[in-house]
Amino acid sequence: MAFVTGTLVLAGTPIGDVADAPPRLAAELEGADIVAAEDTRRLRRLTQALGVHTHGRVVSYFEGNEAARTPELVEALAGGARVLLVTDAGMPSVSDPGYRLVAAAVEKDIKVTAVPGPSAVLTALALSGLPVDRFCFEGFLPRKAGERLGRLREVSGERRTLVYFEAPHRLDDTLTAMAEVFGSDRRAAVCRELTKTYEEVKRGGLGELAAWAAEGVRGEITVVVEGAPAASPAEFDADELVRRVQVREEAGERRKEAIAAVAAEVGLPKREVFDAVVAAKNAARSASADGKGLS
Numbered sequence: 001m002a003f004v005t006g007t008l009v010l011a012g013t014p015i016g017d018v019a020d021a022p023p024r025l026a027a028e029l030e031g032a033d034i035v036a037a038e039d040t041r042r043l044r045r046l047t048q049a050l051g052v053h054t055h056g057r058v059v060s061y062f063e064g065n066e067a068a069r070t071p072e073l074v075e076a077l078a079g080g081a082r083v084l085l086v087t088d089a090g091m092p093s094v095s096d097p098g099y100r101l102v103a104a105a106v107e108k109d110i111k112v113t114a115v116p117g118p119s120a121v122l123t124a125l126a127l128s129g130l131p132v133d134r135f136c137f138e139g140f141l142p143r144k145a146g147e148r149l150g151r152l153r154e155v156s157g158e159r160r161t162l163v164y165f166e167a168p169h170r171l172d173d174t175l176t177a178m179a180e181v182f183g184s185d186r187r188a189a190v191c192r193e194l195t196k197t198y199e200e201v202k203r204g205g206l207g208e209l210a211a212w213a214a215e216g217v218r219g220e221i222t223v224v225v226e227g228a229p230a231a232s233p234a235e236f237d238a239d240e241l242v243r244r245v246q247v248r249e250e251a252g253e254r255r256k257e258a259i260a261a262v263a264a265e266v267g268l269p270k271r272e273v274f275d276a277v278v279a280a281k282n283a284a285r286s287a288s289a290d291g292k293g294l295s
Helices: 023-031 040-050 066-078 099-107 120-128 145-154 168-182 206-213 238-250 255-266 270-294
Strands: 007-011 034-037 057-060 082-086 111-115 135-140 161-166 187-192 200-205 221-225
Touching (some): 007 023, 007 066, 007 099, 023 040, 023 111, 057 066, 120 161, 161 168, 168 206, 168 221, 187 206, 255 270
Parallel strands (some): 007 082, 034 082
């Protein structure tokens, strides 16, 4: 007889307007053996708004305890339980708790399914007015200024539209850093309080948006940034090619991979980028040797 495990259900929850809750959410809340919630108080407000009751056990599952609680939930799943995972807003595991549990369940060959729901990423992208055919989600940027600039430089040549989450009190610094790295004229949209009463989408160049944010912004924030423009290979000199390779190497890429990636970004043969890196390396060695000879 085959061993039957339970099911892990990732349920999307409203990002603002409770009326956006997917119809299946109510049934899953009532039928789950265990409901793991990022904030049990918010879960209680959600169930009251939906007019449903949870009959299973409710446990907290948030950043501070997810590592410790994951084995407990996996054990319940292995025993046949239906576990529903909900976060405060949006889809679990997308910049929210859930990844550890999904990975652990997959490793144990436990079924994982989802109740699709509202997404701040897709909603902001659709409202931004920027290209949506290709995009990448970058989550939250590092809080430290140097690390934030480094992360932005990693994607300075990215052609796809970029989507970020940001805290309102850091928005000013983030937009200023983006203007520095991407250029003040790069188009962007700041989407605030999506689907809520005071929803606002502010569009403009990064420099303009940074000046606007300096006055103070409140609410849940999603930032959408236009991808880098296509550039002619002639626009990139050897120093710029070397700089781009160095940025990628500092981010952890091997030199061969970094050279290939930069070549693809700027539309040049890999050999030309390789030659520029080698020439810069040789020039540095020569300068070092000359310096030692003079000492």
